[in-house]
Amino acid sequence: MNIFQTLRILGALLVHLSGALLIPIAFSLYFEDGAWLSFVYAAALTLTVGLVLFKGCRSKNTDLGIREGFAVVTLGWTFFALFGSLPYLFSGAIPFPVDALFETMSGFTTTGATILTSIETLPPSILFWRAMTHWLGGMGIIVLSLAILPMLGVGGMQMFKAEVPGPTADRLRPRIQDTAKLLWGVYVTLTAAETILLMFGGMSFFDAICHAFATLATGGFSTRDASIGAYNSAYIDWVVTFFMFAAGVNFSLHFYALRGRIRGYFRNEEFRFYLSITVGAVALLMFLNHGSVYTSFLDNLRYSAFQAASILTTTGFGTADYELWPVLGQYILVTLMFVGGCAGSTGGGMKVVRIMMLFKYAHVQVFRLIHPRAVRLVKLGGNPVDREVVQAILGFFALFMGIFLVASFLMAAVGMDLISAGASVIATLSNIGPGLGSVGPVDNYQHVPALGKCILTFCMLMGRLELFTVLVLFFPSFWRK
């Protein structure tokens, strides 16, 4: 473990973060909300620490291995959450460090769980920073899941590799930097498109860009207490629904589509499965909500589709209080919470492709009982998937469920009721935001005890970084030479 080199890279990342911290100042000065000084202090402190780490930590050994990769990713997200929380503290928007850290981690992991009770009274520049943590987190996740995690041997993209044959198809360009730039281009394009479309719907530029940031990152922070529901516009609902769905799709598919290969979507097995889950869930919800909750078909479609897309893609915006829906409908949404978006998207959860592979693996197991001598492989997109990858998925599933159980137990121990304990964990572990019970779509996390907030903060980090990346740091042998 090359600690000095790791710290040096983290220092460089902090220098970049200090630059990002300066952007909300423009909004602060425009809206004259008086919060600009807290951003200046935060940026200065971040820059200083960053430069000290970058310049101070020099080591002759510049080798970077897999272990350094894990450390940079996990510590990078943690450092961002720590330093990103400074504006909240300096401006007094969130006075307690645990709350500020929870809010920032929720931002950078694109979760969208909030401890804020009255959002609309906060300075606009702080709200913009909140949305921006989402957007930066989403950017980090795209390059992480499409480029860095496959290198480290973790994550859903190994499967994407198996699905797209050919040496270069999985990575769009040979160099990670170039791949990242292409995908960020897609990300920025989609964000700009949504901003413009939302402004057509009557939103101000400020509201539009904040919501676009939160949508594309599948975050869920809104500038309104009532989330998207505050606008009460069918047009805005549909625009956000569409972009939430798009943000849950593998970004390399968007890249190919922008290059004119629209059919690439439907050739991708994971996308087809993702689409059918979405359509199936919306249809079921509409069936359950029909008559009892919504009388008009269009209203039913609009609200069912929005909540389904919001939960499945792990965004967490709300236009309806689904806790008032039939229990079966809530159950469907909880199921979707575990699924999440596609691999290579900004969505969280276990990822569609993993769920798909679990089903396929189960099918093969049953098949082998009927045909003991048969040789059958788990395939994705017609190509066989390596046995190691299947094992990694099984391991991931077991670990995910294990962490879910342990964390729910701890949440119950700090005093949450049964449903809220489970829901708060899955809502943070899958990076969704709103859950059920006392952390439902119209509630927030303010009332959770401090220890509980720490546990949930850690859940967000683990869920975002595909569990293994974080947990590996807790193995003593990881730190030994």
Next chain:
Amino acid sequence: MKILVVGGGQVGHFLCERLSTEGHEVVLIDRSGDRLKDIEDRLNILGIHGNGASAEVLEQAGIKSVDIFIAVTDMDEINIMACLIAREYKIKTLVARVKSIEYSGESAVLSKEKLGIDLLINPDDAVADEIVKIACRTGSFDVAEFVEGQIQFIGYRIAPDSPLCDLTLKELGDLHGMYRFIVTAISRKGQTIIPRGDDTIQAGDSIFIFAHQQDLPAIQYLLRQEQSKQRRHPRAFILGGGSIGLRIADQLEKMGFEVRLVERDLQRCEALAAKLKRTIILQTEGTDIRTLIDEGVKEAEVFIAVTDNDETNILSSLLCKKYGAKRTLALINQPEFLQLAPDLGIDACISPRLAAAGAILKYVRRGEVISMAAVEGSDAEVIEFQVKKGSRGEGIQLKDLNFPSGAIIGAIVREGGYEIPSGESRLKSGDRVVVFALPKALPKVEGFFPR
């Protein structure tokens, strides 16, 4: 015609045999002096000892006056090289045998057009395609299609309990009524007979009939080959996951068969599982009958044995037949074993060399011949001809026609329809006729329908 064959292996040997008996001037080049001498002793050909990919040897074989050049050694590289050299001598027709897929697959980098070779033939593919055709025709052991599939030439074995036993062809003619078909040949104890009206069909015979595709279900019913009702997804077992087995499985799978492929090598199984979609791949021996029964070989419509080993193919076919597989097809490499099929009760034995040679013969005869099939168990061939203006047979009733003995017209196809001929039928110019002919009669038939 002067024909130069490079490579005296199984395909080469068979080609030399067929082409020389048909009266062509055949020169064979082979690297093995012993093998060459052996073939020269038996066949009426000229043998040249040497490397077929050497210009010197080819010159020695008189390549300058050759019409057709056929390279069928075991080595792809030599075959292609030889054809490339032969191309320089402006030979009309070049044929090469290639095994590796890079030359002959659809995504081939080197296509036959680029190489300037007229026909690239892959024996494995040829035999796989033939097996698939036979497997799809219930009850038959040999199938060829003519006139774009409208006319089918099909071989059936006559079992002792067949209703056709001891019927004369005349009686059969009264029986089949509106469904027209013509029995062109009877294969009895290794002899091929072109039957007349008073010949009888006996148990153990193989009969070859011509019929229109649409009439086949009715005819199969008549012949009682159609047993019970057929499953919607007939089950097929394939033994041997080599390239032949893979190709057969792939094609049957697409035709809606429920395919089980048996292969003993685990790694090969995994490679097959990666390539095939719905086929169930079983990792076991072909003689592991317990597993095969568990997997439902009893209800199998067809069992196809295509391992490299003739004995395994024959034995496993017999075993599965005993345990209830309706039909068994076996791949047989050694020509000596081919005659065993009817005696043992295997429904069809298919030889890669026959399949490859058949495809080559069909190709080199193109022009006056449109389509051609070699008939298993006999030396006879089925050929499609075009009746040109001024042909001898034009306008005469078939019964008055002095058609070469040892040959029979099985079907006449003319604009807008076809005819399974009777004695009153007349030939017109522009007609296409499908002729069944013994090899002796072949040159006469070819003379009957000149270019």
